[in-house]
Amino acid sequence: MNIENHDNVCKEEVFSFLFNAHSKAIFRSIFYKYGNEEKAYDVVQEAFVKLWEHCAKVTPGKAKSYVYTIANNNYLNVLKAEKVRLKYNNSGLENDRTQESPEYLMEEKEFQQKLDNALNSLPENQRQTFLMNRVEGKKYAEIADLEGVSVKAIEKRMHLALKTLRETIDGI
Amino acid sequence: MKENYLAKWLNNELSEAELAAFKETAEYATYKKIVDASARIEGPAYDSAKAYKNLQARLAAKQTETPGKGKVINMKPVRKLMKIAAAIVLLIAVSFWFANSQDETVSTLYAESTTHTLPDASEIILNAGSEISYSKKKWNKERVVSLEGEAFFKVAKGEKFSVDTDLGEVWVLGTQFNVEQRGDYFEVSCYEGLVRVIFDGVEKELPAGSSFLAINGKIIPVEGPVTDGPSWLNQESSFKSIPLKYVLEEFERQFNIDVETRDVDLNQLFTGTFSNTNKELALQSISSPSRLTYDLDGENVIFYAEETP
Incomplete structure (x- = not known):
């Protein structure tokens, strides 16, 4: 439909x-930023x-940023950011790479833990941008728009996020 | 290195030379690991269809609340009350409209009289067994009162005021007058101002202190009233040369009683006054000048001619 x-x-x-088009991205974006699902x-x-209540004042093109802005503001006004508890899909690691040693798997788990901690210590905007791009596959332009x-x-x-993550993980 | 080269690298925007140089750095290994590990991160579960259903439920719940207010108050009991209130208001409005569109009717039973004030503050005093009706809605346009029976009018100054009866019409301009129309009896007395009587197509003007009487379609010349108002206003019924038939009918109305007569000439003229409050006194007032006797038995009275044994 047009x-x-x-x-x-x-x-x-x-x-x-x-x-249906936008609620998922907005939800995840808010989640990556503030951490509470x-x-x-x-x-x-x-x-x-x-x-919906102000439907007459919003054009379809503006609806996404309208909803995102309201959700974002509400979150800022009412709630305090919490730790992001991310899930990892490790089935790939455990099943497809059965040849990997338990030590390797252990290392991977440890690294995930480090990454989690590093992500949590990132500024909200950097964490959000990083995860929207890496996990949701959103292009920079899309994130910029939102x-x-x-x-x-x-x-x-994005650059700072990656830099800060690396420095945190490498313990610099 | 280029500005934001890490972002460019992730976006595959580095040239081959730049990429090669980047891979040579000590940090590259960790960057690679971060990117690989982050690729395995799963976003929280989200079912759009389910979320949309949730939203619809929220919107439905919102509709029963007052929108805009920060506090969420359950308005359901109030809404119910509002519905009842609205129904009552509607009922009142409809009945008010209905009552307004209907003609206003005031009537008196036998042995009863009442005062009614018209919308323009004109006053009507109804004698026993009478009825008036008029349209409240059209009152400002035309002051017309329909009358059956007898009533005394104190008319407020203003436009034409008329009284409609089955026998004739009475027009006035700010005055006090009495109209009686019962059966074929039609009498108008003017106490103040000027009254115009239209009877049988003939117009007659009645100045204060004059009366008009027609019985059985015949105009009977009568003397005007000498009092300020009709006698019945003072709980008396006065007659001057009026056939006994109408006197007895008036008696019936004033005391709510059944009158029977034996061998009585109902056309004989009666002049006199009877009390509208004291039945015994009234019976005597009627019977003695007419040379009648009577038997009172509760709600019935029988008049006899005196000669009858």
């Missing part, structure tokens, strides 16, 4: 299309409620 033909998001099909889910839901900053700013965040 949702750009609509002036606002008051039609349910437009609204549900936008929800449950609360992230909640603020995103509330942000979409707000979108955050409302330039692509260059995202590149900077």
